[in-house]
Amino acid sequence: MSKNRTAGYKGPYGYQKRREGEGRSCVRYKCGLTNTIQDVLRQRPGWMEVKDDGEWDFNWCDVGWLRENFDHSYMEEHVRICHFRNHYELTRKNLMVKNLKRYRKTLEREAGRIEAAKCDFFPRTFELPSEYHLFVEEFKRSPGSTWIMKPVARSQGKGIFLFQKLKDIMDWKKDGSRSEEQRDETQVESYVAQRYVENPYLISGRKFDLRVYVLVTSYIPLKAWLYRDGFARFSSTRFSLTSIDDQYVHLTNVAVQKTAPDYDPEKGCKWQMQQLRRYLTARHGTETIEALFKDVDNIFVRSLQSVQKVIINDKHCIELYGYDILLDQDLKPWWLIEVNASPSLTASSQEDYEMKCCLLEDTLHIVDMEGRLTGREKRVGGYDLMWNDGPVYREDVNLETLGSACFTANTHLGCVNDRKKQLRQLLKPFPGQKRI
Amino acid sequence: MMDEGTELSLTIAQIVQRLKGTHLHSQIERQAKECLHRPEIKLESVKEDVRNFLKVSGWERKLQNAVYRELHVQLPPSHPAAPPEHAKEPLAYMRKAQASWEKRILKSLNSMCTELGVPLARKRPAVEQKELTNKWNEMGTDEPDLSRFRPVYAPKDFLEVLISLRNPNHDSSEEASAKSHWGLIQVPLHDRGIPQMREAYSELSLTTGQLGIDDHTHVPPDLFESEHIRIGKKVVSEQDSAAAQQYSRQGCPTGLRADLWALILNSTNEPEDVMHYEQLKAGVIHHDLLVDNLIYKDVKLTASNDDYYFVFEDFLYQVLLCFSRDTAVLEHFSYNSATPPKSYIQGKVGIEEFAVVYPPNGVIPFHGFSMYVAPLCFLYNEPSKLYSVFREMYVRYFFRLHSVSSSTSGIVSLCLQFERLLQTHLPQLFYHLREIGAQPLRIAFKWMVRAFSGYLSTDQLLLLWDRILGYDSLEIVAVLAAAVFAFRAENLMEVTSLASAEAVLADLSTLKVMPLIQIFLFATVI
Numbered sequence: 019m020s021k022n023r024t025a026g027y028k029g030p031y032g033y034q035k036r037r038e039g040e041g042r043s044c045v046r047y048k049c050g051l052t053n054t055i056q057d058v059l060r061q062r063p064g065w066m067e068v069k070d071d072g073e074w075d076f077n078w079c080d081v082g083w084l085r086e087n088f089d090h091s092y093m094e095e096h097v098r099i100c101h102f103r104n105h106y107e108l109t110r111k112n113l114m115v116k117n118l119k120r121y122r123k124t125l126e127r128e129a130g131r132i133e134a135a136k137c138d139f140f141p142r143t144f145e146l147p148s149e150y151h152l153f154v155e156e157f158k159r160s161p162g163s164t165w166i167m168k169p170v171a172r173s174q175g176k177g178i179f180l181f182q183k184l185k186d187i188m189d190w191k192k193d194g195s196r197s198e199e200q201r202d203e204t205q206v207e208s209y210v211a212q213r214y215v216e217n218p219y220l221i222s223g224r225k226f227d228l229r230v231y232v233l234v235t236s237y238i239p240l241k242a243w244l245y246r247d248g249f250a251r252f253s254s255t256r257f258s259l260t261s262i263d264d265q266y267v268h269l270t271n272v273a274v275q276k277t278a279p280d281y282d283p284e285k286g287c288k289w290q291m292q293q294l295r296r297y298l299t300a301r302h303g304t305e306t307i308e309a310l311f312k313d314v315d316n317i318f319v320r321s322l323q324s325v326q327k328v329i330i331n332d333k334h335c336i337e338l339y340g341y342d343i344l345l346d347q348d349l350k351p352w353w354l355i356e357v358n359a360s361p362s363l364t365a366s367s368q369e370d371y372e373m374k375c376c377l378l379e380d381t382l383h384i385v386d387m388e389g390r391l392t393g394r395e396k397r398v399g400g401y402d403l404m405w406n407d408g409p410v411y412r413e414d415v416n417l418e419t420l421g422s423a424c425f426t427a428n429t430h431l432g433c434v435n436d437r438k439k440q441l442r443q444l445l446k447p448f449p450g451q452k453r454i
Numbered sequence: 455m456m457d458e459g460t461e462l463s464l465t466i467a468q469i470v471q472r473l474k475g476t477h478l479h480s481q482i483e484r485q486a487k488e489c490l491h492r493p494e495i496k497l498e499s500v501k502e503d504v505r506n507f508l509k510v511s512g513w514e515r516k517l518q519n520a521v522y523r524e525l526h527v528q529l530p531p532s533h534p535a536a537p538p539e540h541a542k543e544p545l546a547y548m549r550k551a552q553a554s555w556e557k558r559i560l561k562s563l564n565s566m567c568t569e570l571g572v573p574l575a576r577k578r579p580a581v582e583q584k585e586l587t588n589k590w591n592e593m594g595t596d597e598p599d600l601s602r603f604r605p606v607y608a609p610k611d612f613l614e615v616l617i618s619l620r621n622p623n624h625d626s627s628e629e630a631s632a633k634s635h636w637g638l639i640q641v642p643l644h645d646r647g648i649p650q651m652r653e654a655y656s657e658l659s660l661t662t663g664q665l666g667i668d669d670h671t672h673v674p675p676d677l678f679e680s681e682h683i684r685i686g687k688k689v690v691s692e693q694d695s696a697a698a699q700q701y702s703r704q705g706c707p708t709g710l711r712a713d714l715w716a717l718i719l720n721s722t723n724e725p726e727d728v729m730h731y732e733q734l735k736a737g738v739i740h741h742d743l744l745v746d747n748l749i750y751k752d753v754k755l756t757a758s759n760d761d762y763y764f765v766f767e768d769f770l771y772q773v774l775l776c777f778s779r780d781t782a783v784l785e786h787f788s789y790n791s792a793t794p795p796k797s798y799i800q801g802k803v804g805i806e807e808f809a810v811v812y813p814p815n816g817v818i819p820f821h822g823f824s825m826y827v828a829p830l831c832f833l834y835n836e837p838s839k840l841y842s843v844f845r846e847m848y849v850r851y852f853f854r855l856h857s858v859s860s861s862t863s864g865i866v867s868l869c870l871q872f873e874r875l876l877q878t879h880l881p882q883l884f885y886h887l888r889e890i891g892a893q894p895l896r897i898a899f900k901w902m903v904r905a906f907s908g909y910l911s912t913d914q915l916l917l918l919w920d921r922i923l924g925y926d927s928l929e930i931v932a933v934l935a936a937a938v939f940a941f942r943a944e945n946l947m948e949v950t951s952l953a954s955a956e957a958v959l960a961d962l963s964t965l966k967v968m969p970l971i972q973i974f975l976f977a978t979v980i
Contacts, residue, residue: 222765222831223591252765256592293762296708296913300833304683304709369761434671 042096045387048074050083053364054371058378064388076387081105081360093334098385102237102335105359107325111210112145112170114325114355121324137324139317140353141213145170146190153211157184164214169207177207180214187211215352219345221297223256228291228343230431231361232318232404233381237331239407242322243384244315246400246435247373248291288370295432298349306349314343314351315429319405321353338381376400376437383441390445398444399437402428469524477726478520482513512693519695523720526850526926529789543791545860547621552791552858555615559818560795562606567744570602574744574797574812583739590735594758594767600751605821609903612820612856613638613896616866619858636884637873638895643860645871647878651933651975655925657703658968660976665705666917666968679707686710695720703924705917705968712833718923719846723839731838734776737814741779745813749774753824762912766831770824773841777848783815786849791859792816817853822900825907826852829915851928855903868902868932869895875936879978883943892952897959898935905931909962918967934967937974941965 045065049056055078059065068074077099079087084101093099107113118140126134144153146167157165167187169177181187189206218225231245289297299307318341340361344352363378365371380399383391396403396410403410410428473479486504489495489511495503508514529541543549567574578586589596617638624642646654658664663678673679682704689697690713698717706714715721738746753770757763763770777783787794794816796809827844834840854864861867876884876894887894901909905928906918921930938959939946945958 222768222835224765256595256768287764289762289765293912297832299708300711301835302709304707436671 042075042387042389045076046072046074047076048072048079049077050079051363054374055363055378058375058382062379062382076385096387097334098336098387099334100336100338101359102234102337103330103332104328105337106171107328108321108339109357109359110170111143111168111355112208114321114357115140115143115145115210117324117328118321118355121320136316137320139313139320139351140355141215143210143212143355146187146209146211147206150191154184156213160213164216166212166214167209168212169209171208177209210355212354215344215346215354217347218257219347219349220257221252224252224254225257226250226252226289226294228294228314228345229361230291230314230318230341230343231377232322232339232341233336233384233401234322234339235336235384236333237322237326237329240322240326240405241403241407242318242405243398243401244318244404244429244431245377245380246291246402246430246433246437247377248431249370249373250289250291250294252287252289254287288366290369290373291432292434302349310345310349310351311429311431312427314431315404315427317341317343317351317353319409321357322405336381336385338377376435380437380441383445395444396428397440399441400435402430404429465525465528468528469521472524473517473520476520477724478516482508482517485511485513515693519693519717519720522695527786527789538788541789542787542793543859545621547619548791548858548860548866551615551619553793555612555858556793556795559606563744563795563818566604566606572744572747576742578740578742582742586739590772592768593771594753596750598747598750600747600754603747603751605748605752605755606818608821609856609900612865612903613899615858616869619866635873636877636888637870638893639866639870639873641866641870643867643870645862645867645874646929648875648975648978648980651929655703655930655975657924658921658972658975660972663704664968664972665707665920666914666966667972669705683707683710686714690714690717693717699924699926701924702920706920708913711916711920715833715923716839716843719843719850721839721842721846723836723842727842728838730782731776731841734779734841735772737779738775743778743813745778745819746775748819749778749824752819752821756822756908757824757828760828760908763825763828763831763908766828769831769835769837769840770827772837773827773844774819774824776841777845778813778815778817778819780815780845781811783817783845783849784811786853787816790853790857791861791864792853792857817848820856822904822908825904829907829912829919832912832916850926851922852905854928855905863928865903868928868935869899871929871932872898872902872935875933876939879936879974880940880943883939883946886947887955890950890952890955892949892955894939896952897956898939901935901938901962902931906934906962910965910967911963914965914967921971930971933974934971937970938962938965940974940978941970 043064045062046068047059047065048068049059059067059078065076075097077083077097079100081101084099084103088099088101088103107117118137122134122137125137142156144150144156146153157163162182164180164182166178166180167190179186190209190211228248228250230248233243233245235241235243295307295311298310321341337359338361340358342354342356342358344354346352363374365374377400380401384398384401391398396412404427411425412428413425485508489504489507490500492507495507505514508517532540539549543552566572586593617640619639619641621641652659656662663682665679665682668678669675686701686707687710689701690710695717698714702714702718716723749771753767753774757770758767784794794811795818796811826848827840830840830844830847834843851863854861855868856865858864858866873884873895884894905922906915910918918930918934922928942958946955949955949958
C-alpha cells in the first residue's frame, strides 16, 4: 500500500479525495510531554520525532513552551499545534468567570431572560480581591452557606479550601486603607470564591465528578467534538458537610486522592462513563438521563461560545480540553469553572492508559495531517461532532426532514464506543481504492 | 401418585395456608370491608361487586402476584408417606454428602472460634452500639483487624466435595469408553441436551429479538428495541408478576429493570418490609456475631477490590449483616437440601425447643458470597428495597449454588450439564484440556458458583440474570459457561497447561453473553 501522496491528488473519478495541499506521507512532530501522548505519537505510522530545533509539522507542547515560543514561531499553512495562544481565557478561573458573566449579560440583552438562564450552570463565583465587595453582598444574602476558595491558576486541587465565615478570607479583603508599601510587599494571590454545591449527587454516600473530553479545532467558526469515553472520579471517603477541613472528602481529583491516608492505588476510584450512565439510567430512567446529558452538552457549547470572541483564532491551533462536571441531587449538572487545557494524560491504570491512547489517536485522526478526511464527517472514532458553527444533529437535516420537530443532538457521552469499527469504515480509502 | 385434581387441591390448600395471616391478607380484608361504603356495591350482588372492586383497584393483581410467588417456592408434590427430608432432597446419597459437608463447615467454624477466642455471638456494650449506629452508613471506613479470620471455605473446597460424590446404586465399574463421562462429576443425574433446550429457551432463538443483541448500536431501534420498551412499560404499569417474568426472557431495558425484577420477585417495599429491615438493623446493633467478621473480610477481599463494585461497599454490609440475622430465611430450608447449623442449650441436646440456629438465618457465608449482592446495588439504592430483592433472589436461586442436591438448578446439575455439553459438542477441546491436566470444570466452577458475578461486566451480568429470572432456572449459567469455552476454543487448543488455560479464560469482561448463548444453543450443529 503506497503511502506516497502528493498534494492535490485526484482519485480515479476525477474528484478531489482530500483537501488541497494536504496529505503528508511523513509528519515531523515535536513532543514536550513524556506520558501517553509520547507513545501514541511514536506509534503513528509515518510520524517521526524531531529533536531540538528541527522543523516540525506537528507540536504537542506544554503551555510553558507555548508562552515562550509561539509568538516567535512562523508556522506554514499545514502546521498544527495543540494549544491556542490565549487558552488561559478559558482555563484561568478568574478570566473564565469574567467571560461567562459577560456572555450571559449579552445574551440577556439580546435574547432575553430565558435564553440567558441557560448559562446558569455555574455557581455564584467572584474574583478576589477585585470583586470582594460584590462577594460580601452575595455572602450576606445567604447566611450559613459554604463557599470554596480556589487559586485561579493552580491545578490538581492545590491551594483549595472551604470556608463559612468571612474572617477566614481576611487576606483577600480589598482594603483601600492599606498603605502603598503593604500592598507592594504582600501581593496576595488571585483567588475565586465560589458557592459550594452542598447537595452533590452521591453514589453509596460518595461524591464524584465527571471528567469529559472536548476537542476544539476552531473557534471562529466554532467547531467542537465530544469524546464518548470519560470517567467519574470518586472521592475515597464518604461525603459530609461536617468536616469542611477534610479536603479528601470534597475534592475528587485523582491527584489529591492519591495523597489521602486510606488511598489504595489498587482499588482505583474511577468508573468509566458508560458505567455511570448505565447506573444513572437504571436508577432514574432513560428519558431523565438523556435530558441530563443534553444539559451537559449545553455547558460545553455555552462555555466555548463565551470565549469565542476573545480567543485568538489561529487555524494552526487545536486544543483538547478536560472538563470537570458535578451533578447535584436534583440531577442538575454544574460546571465549577474547572477546565484543563492540558488534561492529565498520565494513566492511572491499564484501562485508563488504553482509553487515553484511543482518545489521543482519535484526536490525531481529526487533526488529519495525513489528509484522509473529507471534512464533512460527523463522527471520527470515539469523537462525535457536537457543534459546527451551529448544533449538529444525528439525523440528516434536509428539505424533507426540516419540518420535523424531532432532532436529536449528535452527542453520545457515556454511550457505546465502537471506534475501531467506525474508523475501519471511515479511513478505508487509500489512493486508487473506491470508497464503498 | 396423586391424580391431577387432588394435586391441584393440595396445592391450593397449601398456598391458602401460607397466605393466611400475612399482611396482604389483612390488607385485602380491610379493603373489602371499607369498600362496602362505596355506591357501586349493591346488596343483591355484594360478592360479585366486592370482587369486581378488588380487581379494578389492583388488589386482585397483588394477590395473583403473591400466589405466583408462592408457586415458585412451593415444595414439589410428594407422597403423603414421604418424610420431610425428601422434600429437601429426594436422593439419600446427596443428603448424606450434604450433611457431612455441613459437619466439616461447622467444625471449621467452631475451631476458628476456639482458636481466636472469639465468641459465636456477643452482646455489644452500649458505647459500641452507639458508635455503630452513627457509622451505619459508612461501615466501610472501619478497618478492623481481620487478619486472623479466614473464610470458612472457598468454592474450590466445595468443588472437591462434588467431585467425590458417588451414587452407591450406580455401577461405574465398566471400562472407560467413549460413552463414559470425561469430566469430574461422576453422578448420573438427568440433564437436558441442546435439542430440548432449544424448545425450552425458544425466546432466545436466532429469529427472536433480544436485549443484549438487537439493541446494538447498528440495529435500528424500530426493529425491536422501541417496541420491547413499550411493552415493558405496560408490564410495569399493569404490575403483573407473571407477565414480567415472561417479558424478562428477552431482556429488561436498563430503565425498567429495577421495577421488573421487583415485580418478578414480588418484592415490595411496604411499611412492613421497611419495619422488618429496621428490626434486623437493630439486631445488628445489639449483637455482634462471629460471622460478621467473615462478611467484612469477604467484602474487603472481593467487592471492594472490584473496579465497579467498590463504591457499594457500605450497602453490602448493610445488606449482609442484616441477612445473617433474618430468621425468615429459615423457611427456605424446607426445600433446600442444606440444614441450618444448630446448637443446643447446655444439657438439652436434641430437644428442638432448646435449639438455636447459628447464624440466625442458617447461612454461613463463604469466600465470594458478597458478590451475590453487589450487582443488585446497581438497581436499588434504598437499603430495605435492596435487601428485600436480594433475600428473595437468595431463597429462590442462589442457595442452590452452594448446596449438594439433585435439583436441576442445583450446582451439581449445572456442573454435570456444563461437562456434558462440552463433551458432546466440543469433544476435541475437552479431550485436549483433559490431557494437559486442565479439567474444564476446574476453571468454570468459580464462574457458576457466583452466577458469573464479578467475572462479566455489569451490564452483561444483568442481561444474564434477566434470563435466570425469566426462565426461573440457573441452567442458563451452565450453558453460558460452555459457550465461553466454545468461544475461546481456538486459543484453548493451543495451551499446554492448566495455568495457561486459566490465563486464556481469566478475563471475561469483554464478553457479550447473549450472542454467545444464542449461538451455542441455536447455531451448534447437532
